[in-house]
Amino acid sequence: xxxxxxxxxxxxxxxxxxxxxxxxxxxxxDTITVxxxxxxxxxxxxxxxxxxxxxxxxxxxxxxxxxxxHGKIYVDDKDRGEGxxxxxxxxxxxxxxxxxPPCTPWTGTITVERGPIQTVAKALPGC
Numbered sequence: 617x618x619x620x621x622x623x624x625x626x627x628x629x630x631x632x633x634x635x636x637x638x639x640x641x642x643x644x645x646d647t648i649t650v651x652x653x654x655x656x657x658x659x660x661x662x663x664x665x666x667x668x669x670x671x672x673x674x675x676x677x678x679x680x681x682x683x684x685x686h687g688k689i690y691v692d693d694k695d696r697g698e699g700x701x702x703x704x705x706x707x708x709x710x711x712x713x714x715x716x717p718p719c720t721p722w723t724g725t726i727t728v729e730r731g732p733i734q735t736v737a738k739a740l741p742g743c
Contacts, residue, residue, distance in 0.1 A: 634651070677702050678733065679701070682739075682740065683740065690711075690714075706728065707729065709728075722740055
């Protein structure tokens with residue numbers, strides 16, 4: 617594997633998704649430990665969310681992923697972070713831009729709807 621940063625994910629039924637940025641170093645051998653929380657642990661901690669503001673009723677979560685990981689994520693021209701993000705986005709059409717100089721940026725339109733979590737993922741050319 618080439619040196620650099622990459623995002624690793626693990627999914628298992630009954631467990632919360634695990635997401636971690638990994639740094640690959642030349643000539644190194646590393647062990648990655650994946651600790652996934654059971655879904656029941658999430659439900660048991662609902663009382664801790666009492667002071668957390670709820671997402672608007674007209675919003676759903678959307679997964680965004682840009683490669684390279686330092687790439688910026690813009691939704692409707694607002695900076696929403698970089699790399700891999702799961703964000704609340706209002707229902708309807710939105711402009712999305714991924715930008716990571718010196719790569720070629722990507723711009724597109726998405727339609728956010730209720731249902732399974734949507735994923736918007738792009739590898740930017742020219743990196």
